[in-house]
Amino acid sequence: MENSIKDIGEQGLLKILQQFCPPEIIGDDAAILEVKNGHSLVVTTDVLVDGVHFSDLTTSPEDVGWRCVAANLSDIAAMGAKPLGITVGLGLPPDTSLDWVIQLYEGMTYCLKQYDTVIVGGDICRSSVISVSITALGSVLPNRIISRFLAKPGDAIVITGCHGLSRAGLELLLHPAKGKNLEPNSRNILIQAHQRPKPRLDILDSLWNLTDYSIAGMDSSDGLADAVLQICRCSQVGAKINQNAIPLPYALRNFVSDEQALDYALYGGEDFELVLCLPLEIAEAFVETIGQNAAIIGHITAEKEVRINDRLLYLTEGYQHFSH
Amino acid sequence: MENSIKDIGEQGLLKILQQFCPPEIIGDDAAILEVKNGHSLVVTTDVLVDGVHFSDLTTSPEDVGWRCVAANLSDIAAMGAKPLGITVGLGLPPDTSLDWVIQLYEGMTYCLKQYDTVIVGGDICRSSVISVSITALGSVLPNRIISRFLAKPGDAIVITGCHGLSRAGLELLLHPAKGKNLEPNSRNILIQAHQRPKPRLDILDSLWNLTDYSIAGMDSSDGLADAVLQICRCSQVGAKINQNAIPLPYALRNFVSDEQALDYALYGGEDFELVLCLPLEIAEAFVETIGQNAAIIGHITAEKEVRINDRLLYLTEGYQHFSH
Numbered sequence: 001m002e003n004s005i006k007d008i009g010e011q012g013l014l015k016i017l018q019q020f021c022p023p024e025i026i027g028d029d030a031a032i033l034e035v036k037n038g039h040s041l042v043v044t045t046d047v048l049v050d051g052v053h054f055s056d057l058t059t060s061p062e063d064v065g066w067r068c069v070a071a072n073l074s075d076i077a078a079m080g081a082k083p084l085g086i087t088v089g090l091g092l093p094p095d096t097s098l099d100w101v102i103q104l105y106e107g108m109t110y111c112l113k114q115y116d117t118v119i120v121g122g123d124i125c126r127s128s129v130i131s132v133s134i135t136a137l138g139s140v141l142p143n144r145i146i147s148r149f150l151a152k153p154g155d156a157i158v159i160t161g162c163h164g165l166s167r168a169g170l171e172l173l174l175h176p177a178k179g180k181n182l183e184p185n186s187r188n189i190l191i192q193a194h195q196r197p198k199p200r201l202d203i204l205d206s207l208w209n210l211t212d213y214s215i216a217g218m219d220s221s222d223g224l225a226d227a228v229l230q231i232c233r234c235s236q237v238g239a240k241i242n243q244n245a246i247p248l249p250y251a252l253r254n255f256v257s258d259e260q261a262l263d264y265a266l267y268g269g270e271d272f273e274l275v276l277c278l279p280l281e282i283a284e285a286f287v288e289t290i291g292q293n294a295a296i297i298g299h300i301t302a303e304k305e306v307r308i309n310d311r312l313l314y315l316t317e318g319y320q321h322f323s324h
Numbered sequence: 325m326e327n328s329i330k331d332i333g334e335q336g337l338l339k340i341l342q343q344f345c346p347p348e349i350i351g352d353d354a355a356i357l358e359v360k361n362g363h364s365l366v367v368t369t370d371v372l373v374d375g376v377h378f379s380d381l382t383t384s385p386e387d388v389g390w391r392c393v394a395a396n397l398s399d400i401a402a403m404g405a406k407p408l409g410i411t412v413g414l415g416l417p418p419d420t421s422l423d424w425v426i427q428l429y430e431g432m433t434y435c436l437k438q439y440d441t442v443i444v445g446g447d448i449c450r451s452s453v454i455s456v457s458i459t460a461l462g463s464v465l466p467n468r469i470i471s472r473f474l475a476k477p478g479d480a481i482v483i484t485g486c487h488g489l490s491r492a493g494l495e496l497l498l499h500p501a502k503g504k505n506l507e508p509n510s511r512n513i514l515i516q517a518h519q520r521p522k523p524r525l526d527i528l529d530s531l532w533n534l535t536d537y538s539i540a541g542m543d544s545s546d547g548l549a550d551a552v553l554q555i556c557r558c559s560q561v562g563a564k565i566n567q568n569a570i571p572l573p574y575a576l577r578n579f580v581s582d583e584q585a586l587d588y589a590l591y592g593g594e595d596f597e598l599v600l601c602l603p604l605e606i607a608e609a610f611v612e613t614i615g616q617n618a619a620i621i622g623h624i625t626a627e628k629e630v631r632i633n634d635r636l637l638y639l640t641e642g643y644q645h646f647s648h
Contacts, residue, residue, distance in 0.1 A: 027558060028472050029402035029542050030368035030462070035359040044354035047413035047449040047457060078353035089371040089413070089457040123457075125371040133371060133413040133447075133457035138354070148352050218353050234351060 005101060006094035013101065013124060020105045021119045031120040033084050035139050041084075042138040044075040050130035058173035061100045063195040064132070065107025071221060072136035073115055074199035074272040078219035080146035081138030082201065085120035086112065088134055091127030104132070115201050143212060146276070150216035151235035153302040156283035160200045160274045161293040162249050163224045164261055167268025169194025172255065179255065186251035197272045206289045210282050217276035225266040227275040228298075229315055232306050235277075241298035241308040249293075266313075329425060330418035337425065337448060344429045345443045355444040357408050363463040365408075368399040374454035382497035385424045387519040388456070389431025391594075395545060396460035397439055398523035398596040402543035404470035405462030406525065409444035410436065412458055415451030428456070439525050467536060470600070474540035475559035477626040480607035484524045484598045485617040486517075486573050487548045488585055491592025493518025496579065503579065510575035521596045530613045534606050541600035547593040552622075553639055555601060556630050565622035565632040573617070590637075 005013050018026050025031045035041050054064045076083050169190035172179045220227040248261045287294045306313040329337050342350050349355045359365050378388045400407050493514035496503045544551040572585045611618045630637040
């Protein structure tokens with residue numbers, strides 16, 4: 001019979017989970033980390049709950065682990081920072097299978113490893129629902145902080161990659177029949193985008209090779225439309241988006257209509273790309289450096305409205321917790 | 325009718341809760357903090373769940389907030405560090421009353437204020453049970469880190485205050501009839517100890533006035549016996565505890581037998597005092613400085629067994645999540 005965590009108890013589970021942490025960090029009241037002199041500390045927290053953010057229907061425990069970590073590392077990337085480590089707070093029903101928890105940690109540490117970082121602490125606790133609270137820590141030189149508050153009229157708006165794929169992947173997982181005519185390669189791309197999104201920590205060095213200028217931006221975790229609107233609201237500016245400049249890759253158009261593809265790109269969320277506002281010349285060099293999926297999709301304006309072609313860009317109700 | 329959080333939605337709730345954070349810290353993907361040059365960063369996480377760690381029976385929402393913060397700040401104190409801030413991840417059922425959440429935050433910020441620190445970030449999420457995940461951040465000079473691994477034979481074992489009061493307060497709240505003969509002042513002391521425990525950040529300056537020596541210790545959040553046993557296990561030493569040196573204050577003896585009082589002191593937990601191992605002269609000066617409730621209760625030995633008077637000190641099953 002499969003072990004559940006109540007069979008091994010809290011201490012037994014802790015011992016197993018500590019194997020996923022660097023040994024030198026374990027065992028005291030708190031973890032000790034070094035922040036390089038002159039660097040600022042960056043901190044972000046996410047709570048993910050079974051049935052709200054993930055489900056056995058669409059995501060294996062490894063995928064849940066990967067996604068929880070990726071979402072937090074994306075917030076670290078969105079500040080221009082490099083990760084120092086994460087803490088993991090788990091709420092677990094006593095009948096949770098031990099395998100599920102171990103696979104969750106395997107997914108988390110696999111994602112962390114890609115970005116050269118680790119679990120530095122945590123806590124586990126009995127609960128009636130599985131919840132995963134992650135706090136990610138990072139460090140950044142103060143002049144390299146990426147901020148939502150710094151967009152200026154004339155800045156080009158850059159996205160580091162495609163949008164809408166994760167939302168399409170979710171749709172495909174929830175309603176497999178919808179994908180019956182989909183090419184296998186398109187299917188893989190969409191499902192990977194949903195299950196294994198990649199925080200864009202990889203593009204920061206390219207950015208800093210081009211500029212030490214203060215940069216405006218954020219990640220597109222709640223969708224591309226949300227990111228542009230939030231940057232404009234925080235910076236008290238507006239934007240003009242060129243609809244045709246938003247890349248809608250073949251995998252997406254192979255699955256849904258162009259209209260639906262655009263809707264997914266604008267409002268789907270969880271693509272974890274960065275949306276950056278840069279002087280045009282730097283934007284062009286940056287897009288060329290990081291490759292074909294990056295694009296300039298418009299520019300910042302002094303008028304405080306956000307337009308896509310001739311329409312006002314609005315935020316759909318989107319995902320509001322508690323209200324449904 | 326009282327508002328529940330589903331009436332105001334996630335954005336509405338976030339706006340209300342942001343009033344409890346310093347305004348300069350809000351609104352970006354992550355918070356930025358400064359760690360002073362030469363200081364190490366200290367990080368600790370706790371998850372607390374309704375019905376497991378707190379209950380409306382024994383703790384008001386303000387008390388829950390205070391206790392969650394106090395437990396985390398105690399871990400910061402146990403590392404010898406000063407707090408930089410906390411992040412708060414909340415899981416909330418949609419029918420949670422708005423007042424409950426606001427009072428939780430009032431309790432948290434009230435406790436934080438006593439220790440000159442703040443909420444620097446957080447997340448809220450729909451869940452089927454109330455959970456509070458707190459990550460506390462602190463900073464410490466590397467030579468002032470208090471560690472479980474540094475106890476040496478000959479060190480005096482110091483406690484910074486009384487033990488057992490919080491456990492007695494909980495008993496009184498769960499079974500009010502047991503306190504029918506208790507003096508009002510004793511009742512207040514016990515209930516305050518449970519509902520408003522004080523992390524001992526206040527004693528660190530006194531400690532450092534006496535020594536820059538590396539210090540062994542931890543907090544007594546899981547009970548005094550657990551703290552002594554853990555320090556001894558981590559440092560590969562033993563200890564001799566003098567039972568009569570453990571202070572059992574009048575409020576405790578007014579409520580239960582001396583035998584029960586000692587049991588609460590050793591195993592009750594959640595008193596959030598510090599247990600420190602110091603050279604005898606420094607220990608004596610330290611106890612004199614911080615006052616009457618502090619005491620030297622024994623000393624560290626080379627033999628790897630922990631004795632209280634002539635008995636071996638053992639750990640009761642204590643509080644094991646998942647196993648009941």
